[in-house]
Amino acid sequence: MILEHALLAIKPGQSAAFEAAMAKARPLIAALPGFRSIAVRKACESPDLYLLIVEWEDIASHRDGFRLSERYGEWRTLLHPFYEPMPVVSYFGEPL
Template identity: 60%
Template sequence: MAAIEHALLPVRAGSEAAFEAAVAKARPLIEVSPGFLSLEIHRPTGTGQPYLLLAEWRSVEDHRDGFRQSDRYQEWRRLLHPFYDQIPVVSYFGDVV
């Protein structure tokens, strides 16, 4: 069963273009991670709304214990976390009902 990672990314107003440029730099860091399957980051449709991150992993452990414990994640954080008003909350979802 694959795991879907869901996070709302509260990017500070006015920094959207720089955030999206940083995402382009950060994307290869996650794409080479064991268990990684896909990544989508959606722009908000309204002002002041968060971006939506959806990543698919073979398992929750591939994300939580693999990527998030890696040096690649530390670089991901360095590139992206300065844009957040607050640290995003990550949730995981499993099989389709």
């Protein structure tokens, strides 16, 4: 199991629209093989910053499964216009 982590910096004033788009995007990722869970949390002190954590069976489920799927195109269309700058994705392994 791995965790995908990204800090999502949203264009100022776009948080409500981003949250609505994320609600539409969640089913796109949840239906894929290797997906386990998704959590999106809003920063307490920065109204336009979110933490995305997605649990996958392995990195390939995200990179080779989701990122190469048609669903990723839909995800990108829904969410990428909100990011400034584009987020950096990192992967984390099992707990120590």
